[in-house]
Amino acid sequence: MRILLFASLLLLLSGCLPTRYVAYNFAGITDYKKFPERPLPPAPQPYQFAKALKPLAPREITISGKTYPFEEYLRVNKTVAFLIIRNDTLLYEKYFSGYRQDSRVASFSMAKSFTSLLIGAAIQDGLIKSVDEPVTNYLPEMKDAGFDSVTIRHLLQMTSGLRFNENYYSPAAHAAAFYYGRHLRKRSLALKRSGTPGTAFDYTSGSTQLLGLILDRALNGKTITQYCSEKLWSPLQTQYPAGWSIDQPKNGIEKTFCCVNATAIDFAKVGKLMVEGGRFNGAPVIPEHWVRESMVPDTTAGGARFYKYQWWLAPGAVYANGHLGQFIFAFPEKKLIIVRLGKADGKTPWPFLIRNLAAAL
Numbered sequence: 001m002r003i004l005l006f007a008s009l010l011l012l013l014s015g016c017l018p019t020r021y022v023a024y025n026f027a028g029i030t031d032y033k034k035f036p037e038r039p040l041p042p043a044p045q046p047y048q049f050a051k052a053l054k055p056l057a058p059r060e061i062t063i064s065g066k067t068y069p070f071e072e073y074l075r076v077n078k079t080v081a082f083l084i085i086r087n088d089t090l091l092y093e094k095y096f097s098g099y100r101q102d103s104r105v106a107s108f109s110m111a112k113s114f115t116s117l118l119i120g121a122a123i124q125d126g127l128i129k130s131v132d133e134p135v136t137n138y139l140p141e142m143k144d145a146g147f148d149s150v151t152i153r154h155l156l157q158m159t160s161g162l163r164f165n166e167n168y169y170s171p172a173a174h175a176a177a178f179y180y181g182r183h184l185r186k187r188s189l190a191l192k193r194s195g196t197p198g199t200a201f202d203y204t205s206g207s208t209q210l211l212g213l214i215l216d217r218a219l220n221g222k223t224i225t226q227y228c229s230e231k232l233w234s235p236l237q238t239q240y241p242a243g244w245s246i247d248q249p250k251n252g253i254e255k256t257f258c259c260v261n262a263t264a265i266d267f268a269k270v271g272k273l274m275v276e277g278g279r280f281n282g283a284p285v286i287p288e289h290w291v292r293e294s295m296v297p298d299t300t301a302g303g304a305r306f307y308k309y310q311w312w313l314a315p316g317a318v319y320a321n322g323h324l325g326q327f328i329f330a331f332p333e334k335k336l337i338i339v340r341l342g343k344a345d346g347k348t349p350w351p352f353l354i355r356n357l358a359a360a361l
Contacts, residue, residue: 027106027108027323027324028106028324028343029080029105029106029324029326029341029342029343030105031106031245031259032104032106032243032245032261035245035246035247035255035259036245036246036247036248036252037243037245037246037259037261038223038225038243038244038246038254039225039242039243040225040229040233040238040241040243040260041233041241041242042238042239042240042241042242042266043233043236043237043238043239045237046237046238046239047236047237047238047239047269047280047281048239049088049090049265049268051089051093052089052090052091055092055093056091056092056361057084057092057094058070058357058360061073061353061357063348071094074094075097076346077342077344077345077346077347077348078097078324078325078342078343078344078345078346079096079325079340079341079342079346080095080097080099080103080105080341080342080343081094081095081096081099081103081105081263081264081339081340081341081342082264082339082340082341083264083265083268083337083338083339083340084336084337084338084357085268085271085272085337085338085339086334086335086361087335088272088335091361093265097343101240101263101264101265102240102263103263103264104240104241104242104243104261104262104263105261105262105264105341106258106259106261106322106326107258107260107262107320107326108258108259108322108323108324108326109205109208109320109321109323109326110260110267110320110326110327110328111208111255111257111258111259111260111322112205112208112256112257112258112320113270113310113311113320113328114228114260114270114320115208115211115212115215115256115257115310116156116211116294116310116311117232117270117273117286117291118215118224118228118231118232119131119152119156119214119215120287120290120291120294120309121227121231121232121286121287121290122215122218122219122227123287123290124287124290127215127218127219127220128152128214128215128218130152131151131152131156132152132153133151133152134147134148134149134150134151135147135152135154135155135210135214136148138214138217138218139189139210139213139214141189142189142191145191145192145193146193147193149197150193150197151197152211152214154197154198154207155207155208155214156207156309156310157298157301157302157307157308157309158201158203158204158207158307159200159201159202159301159302160193160202160204160207160210161193161194161196161197161198161199161202162191162193162194162202162204162210163191163192163193163195164191164204164205164206164207166203166204166205174187174191174204174205174206175205178205178206178209178255178257179255179258181247182247182248183247183248184209184213184247184252184253185213185216185247188206188209188210188212188213189213191210198301198302199302200302201304201307203307205257205258206257208257208310209256209257211256211310212253212254212255212256213253215227216253216254223254224244224253224256225243225244225254228244231286232270232273235280235283236266236270236273236285237269237281238262238266238269239265239266240262240263240265240266242261242262242263242266243260243262244259244261245258245260245261258323264339264341267328267341268328268337268339270320270328271328271329271330271337271338271339272330272337273285273286274291274294274330274332275331275332275337277291277292277332278290278292290309293308293309294308294309294310294311295311295313295318296308297313312351314355315355316331316332316333316355316358317329317330317331317355317358318330318332319351319354321351324342324343324344324345325340325341325342325346325348325350326340326341327339327341327350327351327354329351329354329355329358331358334358334361336361338354338358
């Protein structure tokens with residue numbers, strides 16, 4: 001208790017990164033309470049999924065040869081929300097640990113997929129010309145660091161050759177500094193290359209934050225959250241207040257590699273968008289070609305067969321994946337959406353479990 005009080009006191013007395021790292025300790029799904037954010041207001045007339053007359057979910061689930069009661073398995077493995085939606089009907093909706101339909105949860109890296117959708121919208125709006133533009137068209141400060149050979153496509157594909165330590169457990173690592181730090185623009189512009197662009201897949205949050213910085217520059221005064229509200233959140237007819245965490249209260253920038261804070265039911269609407277190929281209830285939201293491209297793997301130029309444009313790919317599915325086991329799965333052919341949010345992943349192979357569950361529906 002004394003240690004926690006001392007850490008809290010240090011937090012008040014100092015704004016330095018190591019102090020905040022010690023005081024905040026490890027990342028959690030309520031971290032949106034720790035950071036400043038910009039609001040993503042709900043729609044005036046939110047969309048409501050229909051509800052099945054009878055819940056449909058397996059009574060039992062078998063993992064590694066052992067069989068467990070389904071809901072008990074979800075609870076024990078730190079799940080706070082689990083949704084199954086098919087043909088726009090909620091077949092199953094369950095919350096745990098005091099969470100409810102209106103409870104917000106930090107997205108962590110699921111936000112990377114949202115950032116990709118906004119890049120697609122910005123290209124359609126003419127704010128960004130092409131994925132094949134060099135990043136230095138928007139970030140000229142990075143020319144001296146050799147980024148004139150890095151394209152927006154390289155960032156989207158995680159093939160930028162970026163030097164970035166993806167470690168949240170050390171305050172000296174890039175990921176922890178980006179997550180807890182207050183100077184994301186400066187830190188992003190200071191990034192270096194360690195490899196040749198377009199030669200190998202290397203998952204780095206820095207690539208997505210550079211996409212955010214490009215979007216920030218392209219919007220010319222409008223915030224990323226405002227653009228997200230206009231192009232994504234409002235057209236998805238979201239139901240509950242949400243927000244996007246920023247690095248500092250004054251003139252902050254969105255943490256585009258993480259940190260959209262919303263409810264499971266509204267995250268599911270992003271899944272519906274992907275199922276409908278960029279539309280929502282038939283209305284165009286994100287360019288169809290962008291969404292379709294995001295679902296087709298490209299293994300040329302270092303690309304990975306399981307990743308495209310900040311989305312993870314699996315047979316018949318595309319999904320957003322965040323730290324501690326946050327998932328939005330979309331199965332377009334099945335018109336199926338599965339959302340899992342949790343305090344931890346529970347050492348569970350959630351993609352494997354969700355794909356098996358989808359196959360049985």
